[in-house]
Amino acid sequence: MSLAAPPSSVDVAVIGAGAAGIAAARALAGTGLSTVVLEARDRIGGRAHTIVRDGHALDMGCGWLHSADENPLARLAEGAGFTLDRTRPPWESQAFNHEMSAGEQAEFRAAFAAFEDRVAEAAARGEEGPASILFEPGNRWNPRIDAISGALNGARFAEVSIRDYDAYRDTGVNWRVAEGYGRLVERLGAGVPLVTDCAVSRVDRSGPVLRLETAKGGVEARALILTLPTDLIAAEAVRFDPPLPDLMEAAASLPLGLASKLHMTVTGAEDFPKDSQLWGRADTADTAGYHLRPFGRPMIEARFGGDIARQLEADGEAAFFAFASDELVHLLGSDMRRRIAPVAASMWGADPWSRGAYSHALPGHAGDRARLKAPVERRIFIAGEATSEVFYGTAHGAWLEGGRAAQEVLTALEGAGPA
Numbered sequence: 001m002s003l004a005a006p007p008s009s010v011d012v013a014v015i016g017a018g019a020a021g022i023a024a025a026r027a028l029a030g031t032g033l034s035t036v037v038l039e040a041r042d043r044i045g046g047r048a049h050t051i052v053r054d055g056h057a058l059d060m061g062c063g064w065l066h067s068a069d070e071n072p073l074a075r076l077a078e079g080a081g082f083t084l085d086r087t088r089p090p091w092e093s094q095a096f097n098h099e100m101s102a103g104e105q106a107e108f109r110a111a112f113a114a115f116e117d118r119v120a121e122a123a124a125r126g127e128e129g130p131a132s133i134l135f136e137p138g139n140r141w142n143p144r145i146d147a148i149s150g151a152l153n154g155a156r157f158a159e160v161s162i163r164d165y166d167a168y169r170d171t172g173v174n175w176r177v178a179e180g181y182g183r184l185v186e187r188l189g190a191g192v193p194l195v196t197d198c199a200v201s202r203v204d205r206s207g208p209v210l211r212l213e214t215a216k217g218g219v220e221a222r223a224l225i226l227t228l229p230t231d232l233i234a235a236e237a238v239r240f241d242p243p244l245p246d247l248m249e250a251a252a253s254l255p256l257g258l259a260s261k262l263h264m265t266v267t268g269a270e271d272f273p274k275d276s277q278l279w280g281r282a283d284t285a286d287t288a289g290y291h292l293r294p295f296g297r298p299m300i301e302a303r304f305g306g307d308i309a310r311q312l313e314a315d316g317e318a319a320f321f322a323f324a325s326d327e328l329v330h331l332l333g334s335d336m337r338r339r340i341a342p343v344a345a346s347m348w349g350a351d352p353w354s355r356g357a358y359s360h361a362l363p364g365h366a367g368d369r370a371r372l373k374a375p376v377e378r379r380i381f382i383a384g385e386a387t388s389e390v391f392y393g394t395a396h397g398a399w400l401e402g403g404r405a406a407q408e409v410l411t412a413l414e415g416a417g418p419a
């Protein structure tokens with residue numbers, strides 16, 4: 001339910017209409033508390049965003065229902081009539097064995113599993129630090145392990161906390177939404193009262209009522225749920241008066257890494273196995289993963305993470321395609337250059353309303369997810385992927401956290417009755 005302008009006064013203002021904000025607003029619907037979601041962009045969904053090209057739904061942000069057997073969005077997708085695709089994910093089936101032989105792939109898998117075991121053992125002993133200290137010195141697969149970190153964390157393992165990485169929960173079940181994950185989140189937000197093009201710039205918390213300044217006028221609220229990406233919280237994109245240094249510090253220690261996607265068409269697609277994957281190179285983290293024929297389409301989805309994503313974003317959208325072309329030509333032959341064409345590349349780092357892809361805890365800061373979500377004065381509540389201690393970096397983590405924050409608001413305002 002899109003409103004042209006926010007009401008001047010509500011019980012609960014939710015800042016941001018991504019998965020967390022939408023989940024929060026849905027949980028507050030029907031409770032008797034008046035709610036409005038204030039969204040800076042001209043669309044909802046945040047980092048869940050599907051575009052449609054040539055009839056194909058292309059996810060620019062989240063695409064996978066990770067831990068799908070426990071993921072509340074999988075149930076909601078089915079309930080809303082979306083199609084769940086249960087094809088095995090491409091990272092389980094390497095195509096062609098070009099950049100690594102079958103034997104090398106087995107060697108790499110063993111090296112990665114051994115690394116993850118060392119992380120789990122170190123975390124169990126209570127150790128903390130950069131996960132990269134658990135690399136085996138001189139192991140030839142360390143750069144490739146860092147390439148995986150680019151995909152998982154949007155940053156190298158040197159920037160990732162051992163304990164935070166270990167805390168992530170993954171049931172290993174991964175499904176997709178054929179119509180697009182972004183579209184699903186958008187559909188789930190269709191009924192909530194929200195205002196788009198309505199960036200919040202300031203919250204005056206000096207009085208008994210919170211006073212929000214937005215692009216479409218002032219809003220008074222008894223409570224608010226803040227769902228901004230951590231880099232925006234840390235940069236004071238919403239300025240609190242008086243300031244909240246603890247919140248900003250916690251957000252700064254959970255920065256967003258960068259993961260980027262490039263969707264391409266490919267001619268003669270039948271030459272490639274459906275829903276399989278290959279990587280550009282085995283000897284460096286500065287490479288891309290290529291998902292061949294997602295959903296069986298005549299397309300390739302390239303994925304860039306960490307340093308290479310940042311470098312290519314800085315060079316501009318066309319740089320993703322130039323890089324991917326070179327890698328695919330090197331792997332699959334020179335005719336790839338005329339067979340592929342760019343469709344769309346994400347630019348989440350340059351986007352003023354995200355500034356990155358998803359959060360990782362800096363070494364020494366695993367505990368800061370709990371610190372980030374600590375309520376302020378029982379009236380300012382924080383939610384988003386970054387406040388999830390086990391499903392961080394995901395849409396379902398954000399969704400569950402939005403629901404959690406809504407329950408906290410209900411408890412805090414309980415008994416006081418609507419304003």
Ligand SMILES: Cc1cc2nc3c(=O)[nH]c(=O)nc-3n(C[C@H](O)[C@H](O)[C@H](O)COP(=O)(O)OP(=O)(O)OC[C@H]3O[C@@H](n4cnc5c(N)ncnc54)[C@H](O)[C@@H]3O)c2cc1C
Nearest residue numbers: 016018019020040046047062063064200384385394395398
């Ligand atoms: C390339 C990429 C691939 C991904 N792949 C997956 C995947 O396969 N599976 C998965 O589960 N997750 C994936 N994710 C992560 C997932 O998309 C996010 O974790 C999740 O969508 C975050 O939801 P959120 O509500 O926490 O934040 P957001 O979606 O960022 O929502 C925050 C909202 O706040 C708004 N906002 C910002 N500033 C203001 C302001 N001042 N005033 C008002 N509104 C403001 C923003 O516009 C945004 O709509 C991926 C992300 C990226 C970028």
